[in-house]
Amino acid sequence: MLIDGTASSAGPESGLLTEARSLLPDVVALRRRIHRLPEVGTYLPRTQRAVVEALDGLGLAVTLGRRLSSVVAVLDTGRPGRTLLLRADMDALPQQENTGLDYASEVPGVMHACGHDAHAAMLVGAARLLSARRDRLAGRVVFMFQPAEETAGGALPMIEEGLLTPAGGTAVDAAFALHINARNETCTVHVRPGTQYAAADLVRITVRGRSGHAAGPHRVLDPVPVACEIVQALQTMITRTVGIFEPAVLTITTIRAGRAFNVIPETAELTGTYRTLSEATRRTVREGIARVAEGVAAAHGMTVGVELPEGYPAVQNDPAFTALVRRAAAAALGPSHVHELPHPTMGGEDFSYVLQRVPGAMVFLGACPPGSVPGTVPDNHSDRVLYDERALAAGVALHCAVAEDFLRGGGSGGGEEAEEEAEEGERGAAAGVARTDDSG
Structure with a gap:
């Protein structure tokens, strides 16, 4: 399998990854469009417009936020089944970019230094790929495009506006998100059951x-x-x-x-x-x-x-759902690309509000720039942070693999097998080594 330009021992490339890689030029183009015109906080009109335009024609039920520039898009297969939420944040940070990229921020004092531009682009890619594969699915997928993760906290207002019971009233059963990380090896996935963020x-x-x-x-x-x-x-x-x-x-x-x-x-x-x-x-x-x-x-x-205003609560990954993510990531990207986090990160994340209400998990996706040594490059929230855009295909494939596995019946409440996988993950975490970003 070829993911990041090097061969792995996982065998032939998965079909999901092949299809995700075919979308990579469009995913990268969207990421760069958002990167050039970053926006901070709850009001992201340009970013919202870019996402809505990219979702056009996919046959999704799209709802825009009333109090903030959110986008909720629902893929309904028309067949009964479970509902999974996939989430991406979209907001930038109030800092001057110094990357030297030819698509660097054109907005003085604002940049995408935490990869939220990549998150939004990957989730659009996943929406395209899952829409194309809807005949193989049963149930629904909710795509959550969220403003204000870095500032006021956009997840809670979205929940209050009906995020978890969208377009038809069927409640979300589980939720998944990923966060890109420049300091981890590109195209690797880093998971842990239990506490992920402080x-x-x-x-x-x-x-x-x-x-x-x-x-x-x-x-x-x-x-x-x-x-x-x-x-x-x-x-x-x-x-x-x-x-x-x-x-x-x-x-x-x-x-x-x-x-x-x-x-x-x-x-x-x-x-x-x-x-x-x-x-x-x-x-x-x-x-x-x-x-x-x-x-x-x-x-x-x-x-x-x-x-002492309370901020975001801790992110708690459901062990059974984390076992599903580990399994799906190994199938989509190859077992050698899946690693256990040895400990939580002390960063904060308002995806925690979603996971307080439904089981799910959040993972890290490595995107260390080509030619760089993992752990030595500028980290998330640096004005010089760079990401390997090849990792975006892995992110698209991972979203889709998790969705397909869950809609087939895996994940939360997965019984003894899921519990055994979760216990194996915890044992692996005790011996593993991984870097995490402390964003938030």
Whole structure:
């Protein structure tokens, strides 16, 4: 089998992969169209239009979002069966692109640095391929094109607008998504049952002092050193209250205070994020942040405001459905292209809202650029990130393989065989090595 320009031992190329590769020029063209004109947040009119135009003529029931620029397209085979949701996000990041690509972003200060352009293009390719093969299928496939994964969280509004009971009222039975990753070997799939992404929550701390002249700090209450002390104390809190075998990350990313060199400001603001894998640790960190910030401020005679808005919950992959994905990926791409993730990523993903409601899984798709060594290239969210576009054919084939397997009756609730496969995957994960991106 030839996927990435090198032969594997998997035997003849699968029919799905052959058909997906025939679509690759169109998939790449769509990806580059979206890449040139990236959009941020919930309002993505150009991206939405590009996706809708690419879906035209496939015989899908297409619905546009009311509150955001989402697209939901439903493939109904006309035969009774289960319903699978396939998801792609579409939004970009607010950063300047420095890749040097001839199709680089034409929008100043905005770029597709997390591969969402590729996600959207691959899902359109999957819609085309599954539509062409609908006579072999029974049931329905829902294609979810989502804005605002990087910002406000577009999945929840889509759910509230009826995503999981689309066009006819039949509920979605399971869901699948993939995320491209520049640091993993191209065309490889990385899976794990259980927790895949961390819960991603926000931190905002405002230290309130009393302003005055910089030459007389003893006559005021200077919030700046207190804010710095809080940053240091929070790191100590993490290491002394969270068990060493329970992952937790707390990062303060901004400090804002004052505008003049000779004025001690009234307030200093800290913002950041904390990532956890369990609800117990999430609660421990949340309580610890408030306790430390309030205690340090009080020790210096100041007050503090602590805001801890909840972000995305952890992504939990259903073990039985993950076993289906592993099986489908091996059949479509070859067993040598399927790897177990040894541990979750501390990135955040709002696909978690979908997986809270229906079983499913999210996996990583490697796309390390040609001629590069995996693990050494710029990562997702870098202004220089590059992806091997040959991997897009593998992504199209994977979406379709998962859909066909699930609609045939595999996946969630798959019985003892699925449980045994899931247990094998967990054992493999303990010995495997894989890189993951910490997007989100």
